Amino acid sequence: xxxxxxxxxxxxxxxxxxxxxxxxxxxxxxxxxxxxxxxxxxxxxxxxxxxxxxxxxxxxxxxxxxxxxxxxxxxxxxxxxxxxxxxxxxxxxxxxxxxxxxxxxxxxxxxxxxxxxxxxxxxxxxxxxxxxxxxxxxxxxxxxxxxxxxxxxxxxxxxxxxxxxxxxxxxxxxxxxxxxxxxxxxxxxxxxxxxxxxxxxxxxxxxxxxxxxxxxxxxxxxxxxxxxxxxxxxxxxxxxxxxxxxxxxxxxxxxxxxxxxxxxxxxxxxxxxxxxxxxxxxxxxxxxxxxxxxxxxxxxxxxxxxxxxxxxxxxxxxxx
Amino acid sequence: xxxxxxxxxxxxxxxxxxxxxxxxxxxxxxxxxxxxxxxxxxxxxxxxxxxxxxxxxxxxxxxxxxxxxxxxxxxxxxxxxxxxxxxxxxxxxxxxxxxxxxxxxxxxxxxxxxxxxxxxxxxxxxxxxxxxxxxxxxxxxxxxxxxxxxxxxxxxxxxxxxxxxxxxxxxxxxxxxxxxxxxxxxxxxxxxxxxxxxxxxxxxxxxxxxxxxxxxxxxxxxxxxxxxxxxxxxxxxxxxxxxxxxxxxxxxxxxxxxxxxxxxxxxxxxxxxxxxxxxxxxxxxxxxxxxxxxxxxxxxxxxxxxxxxxxxxxxxxxxxxxxxxxxxxxxxxxxxxxxxxxxxxxxxxxxxxxxxxxxxxxxxxxxxxxxxxxxxxxxxxxxxxxxxxxxxxxxxxxxxxxxxxxxxxxxxxxxxxxxxxxxxxxxxxxxxxxxxxxxxxxxxxxxxxxxxxxxxxx
Numbered sequence: 008x009x010x011x012x013x014x015x016x017x018x019x020x021x022x023x024x025x026x027x028x029x030x031x032x033x034x035x036x037x038x039x040x041x042x043x044x045x046x047x048x049x050x051x052x053x054x055x056x057x058x059x060x061x062x063x064x065x066x067x068x069x070x071x072x073x074x075x076x077x078x079x080x081x082x083x084x085x086x087x088x089x090x091x092x093x094x095x096x097x098x099x100x101x102x103x104x105x106x107x108x109x110x111x112x113x114x115x116x117x118x119x120x121x122x123x124x125x126x127x128x129x130x131x132x133x134x135x136x137x138x139x140x141x142x143x144x145x146x147x148x149x150x151x152x153x154x155x156x157x158x159x160x161x162x163x164x165x166x167x168x169x170x171x172x173x174x175x176x177x178x179x180x181x182x183x184x185x186x187x188x189x190x191x192x193x194x195x196x197x198x199x200x201x202x203x204x205x206x207x208x209x210x211x212x213x214x215x216x217x218x219x220x221x222x223x224x225x226x227x228x229x230x231x232x233x234x235x236x237x238x239x240x241x242x243x244x245x246x247x248x249x250x251x252x253x254x255x256x257x258x259x260x261x262x263x264x265x266x267x268x269x270x271x272x273x274x275x276x277x278x279x280x281x282x283x284x285x286x287x288x289x290x291x292x293x294x295x296x297x298x299x300x301x302x303x304x305x306x307x308x309x310x311x312x313x314x315x316x317x318x319x320x321x322x323x324x325x326x327x
Numbered sequence: 328x329x330x331x332x333x334x335x336x337x338x339x340x341x342x343x344x345x346x347x348x349x350x351x352x353x354x355x356x357x358x359x360x361x362x363x364x365x366x367x368x369x370x371x372x373x374x375x376x377x378x379x380x381x382x383x384x385x386x387x388x389x390x391x392x393x394x395x396x397x398x399x400x401x402x403x404x405x406x407x408x409x410x411x412x413x414x415x416x417x418x419x420x421x422x423x424x425x426x427x428x429x430x431x432x433x434x435x436x437x438x439x440x441x442x443x444x445x446x447x448x449x450x451x452x453x454x455x456x457x458x459x460x461x462x463x464x465x466x467x468x469x470x471x472x473x474x475x476x477x478x479x480x481x482x483x484x485x486x487x488x489x490x491x492x493x494x495x496x497x498x499x500x501x502x503x504x505x506x507x508x509x510x511x512x513x514x515x516x517x518x519x520x521x522x523x524x525x526x527x528x529x530x531x532x533x534x535x536x537x538x539x540x541x542x543x544x545x546x547x548x549x550x551x552x553x554x555x556x557x558x559x560x561x562x563x564x565x566x567x568x569x570x571x572x573x574x575x576x577x578x579x580x581x582x583x584x585x586x587x588x589x590x591x592x593x594x595x596x597x598x599x600x601x602x603x604x605x606x607x608x609x610x611x612x613x614x615x616x617x618x619x620x621x622x623x624x625x626x627x628x629x630x631x632x633x634x635x636x637x638x639x640x641x642x643x644x645x646x647x648x649x650x651x652x653x654x655x656x657x658x659x660x661x662x663x664x665x666x667x668x669x670x671x672x673x674x675x676x677x678x679x680x681x682x683x684x685x686x687x688x689x690x691x692x693x694x695x696x697x698x699x700x701x702x703x704x705x706x707x708x709x710x711x712x713x714x715x716x717x718x719x720x721x722x723x724x725x726x727x728x729x730x731x732x733x734x735x736x737x738x739x740x741x742x743x744x745x746x747x748x749x750x751x752x753x754x755x756x757x758x759x760x761x762x763x764x765x766x767x768x769x770x771x772x773x774x775x776x777x778x779x780x781x782x783x784x785x
Contacts, residue, residue, distance in 0.1 A: 070627040072627070072630065073557070073623075073624055073627045073628060073629055073630030074559070074627055074628060075557040075558055075559050075594055075628070075629060075630065076557060076630050076631075076632060076633070078559075078594075079557060079590050079591070079594055079632070080590075082589060082590035083590040262633065262635065263633075265631075265633040266633035268617070268624045268630050268631065270613065270614070270617060270631075271614065274610060298635070301635035301636070301637050301638070302635050302636075304636075304637070305636040305637070306636075
């Protein structure tokens with residue numbers, strides 16, 4: 008009943024639809040789901056309601072987006088075989104399929120870091136939005152093998168920082184639910200930053216600004232890390248303003264609904280997010296998801312808020 | 328000829344006439360597959376009066392004259408097939424008048440697309456003209472005379488449809504005007520007079536020299552956006568195009584099909600650009616466009632690519648940089664394309680013919696189209712890149728172009744800005760009386776047959 012995007016007449020209606028899904032039967036939820044991952048967080052029992060829903064969508068051939076859109080993206084994001092063996096050293100930071108953001112890994116915060124990126128190490132979690140669990144099963148083991156074989160194994164490193172919490176969600180929540188073994192220890196970016204700030208407290212110059220945080224769908228897979236973000240903000244003197252649409256009530260940035268051809272809903276989400284942020288008097292809109300930032304960043308900036316990634320905000324506090 | 332060249336120099340000044348081998352070599356070809364043909368001299372007039380004097384001289388000595396704008400036509404239309412002079416119009420590049428209320432510009436015959444674009448951005452940011460996806464040095468006159476198209480062609484049709492009048496120097500040296508400027512001091516329209524502009528459009532420089540022209544301008548929007556529609560079934564395209572153009576909100580629509588990058592192979596895309604004076608209006612227009620093809624997105628067989636705003640900027644660049652990138656894909660600077668103008672219902676046939684030809688001749692291809700008006704026609708293009716330093720590669724591209732022209736004509740289309748062999752193919756298919764009338768008109772305008780001879784001949 009916490010679902011923010013599907014209308015239910017009451018708890019019994021919601022239960023009835025959930026029962027259908029559990030029984031592997033047709034349900035309107037299969038067609039109306041916005042794939043925001045939130046039910047995965049709402050479930051207190053670890054029953055993976057979201058993954059089961061996607062599983063059933065695929066089994067029943069439900070297309071969340073038009074077939075050519077999905078097919079083109081499957082090709083765009085496929086492994087390219089362009090990976091080369093590379094000696095790395097700690098901390099190893101995985102930028103996934105966002106090589107354009109490798110410039111974010113810099114300064115004292117990431118001192119000495121090795122950076123990995125490219126389609127051959129793409130975490131593939133995006134297929135949860137497109138009813139393609141099979142692609143996750145097919146591609147994620149190869150991604151993990153590439154990370155190990157080309158980078159970590161020879162360098163005798165068993166830890167990898169996930170810049171994007173989609174990757175962290177893949178190597179923790181998804182891997183566990185899908186029975187995929189992960190031979191390295193994934194480290195959430197927040198966890199890395201939090202620990203790193205403890206190592207260099209003298210460098211921190213509190214920024215003393217109000218920030219509105221745009222929590223991404225992928226953080227629903229690692230909700231425990233949201234508290235770590237609070238610790239980071241305290242350490243850098245940033246005030247995470249209470250938003251109506253934060254924490255468990257976070258709203259989608261609007262990116263995925265556009266892929267699902269639901270632009271009018273996406274416009275509504277953008278509007279709600281921005282008016283919510285503006286009502287708090289925040290100066291910055293902070294993202295942890297590069298895709299959310301690409302989707303919302305321009306709109307946010309047009310409304311007078313500065314769009315920024317968590318890591319860059321921390322770098323400001325470190326005087327960089 | 329030497330005496331003739333000396334007299335040319337008397338008209339333009341010696342710095343603007345050359346019969347030196349390097350100039351003759353450079354002016355003997357364009358980037359396309361047609362073999363070089365050297366002029367005897369190149370002359371650059373600076374005014375209508377100089378053009379008039381040159382034409383009088385050339386007519387007197389019966390020296391062929393080939394008018395040239397940017398020299399970027401790609402199909403060899405500005406080669407001096409029978410020698411003579413190339414009349415390079417680039418010095419006559421002034422922007423003479425902008426009428427912001429009636430939205431037209433008057434420019435000289437050598438003014439380039441880039442110059443007008445830059446001028447409007449600086450002095451009239453509320454206005455724009457329809458830019459073709461050619462290098463900015465392409466001239467407005469050249470593009471209009473070949474029935475070019477551009478970024479406002481869904482809104483305004485062919486660039487020749489946007490022409491409001493012309494000043495022409497005839498091969499006999501007479502200066503004449505077409506459109507409202509022949510009666511009034513203003514250049515607002517070709518109506519309601521007998522449309523004499525048609526005597527000079529589509530004739531490949533065989534009837535006269537354009538020294539001035541008027542062109543329609545359009546509102547330049549503060550908010551601009553674009554969509555990319557994707558489907559897998561070429562047979563859907565005519566209906567999709569018809570639905571999208573039926574909304575009457577797009578400025579430009581360009582379908583594209585390419586085997587590279589690999590993710591695009593086999594898919595048919597349509598870039599749709601539109602603008603508005605406010606964000607609200609922009610969203611309204613987007614909703615109209617999306618609603619027009621909802622039938623297909625609801626069936627999940629087609630839809631719009633999700634593009635974050637940051638990724639749209641390259642698609643909103645005018646002119647588009649993408650075709651230029653493709654042009655040098657084989658390296659060596661060779662590039663030509665057949666643009667066949669045809670009805671939109673032939674989209675699938677045209678596409679399949681292109682795939683078959685590319686396979687047959689093993690050429691690097693890119694196919695696309697530009698929609699004209701509210702789906703009134705399209706320019707379907709087949710672009711072939713080749714390495715100019717490799718004769719075999721040139722030959723392959725030539726054969727592919729010939730086969731494409733044949734296929735386009737068989738489908739019911741007409742090759743656009745056709746190179747010599749294609750002109751002959753068109754003439755063979757043309758109504759005989761039409762061709763006879765073309766020849767009669769040409770004889771009247773150009774009794775000594777000095778204008779770009781070799782073109783539009785059997």
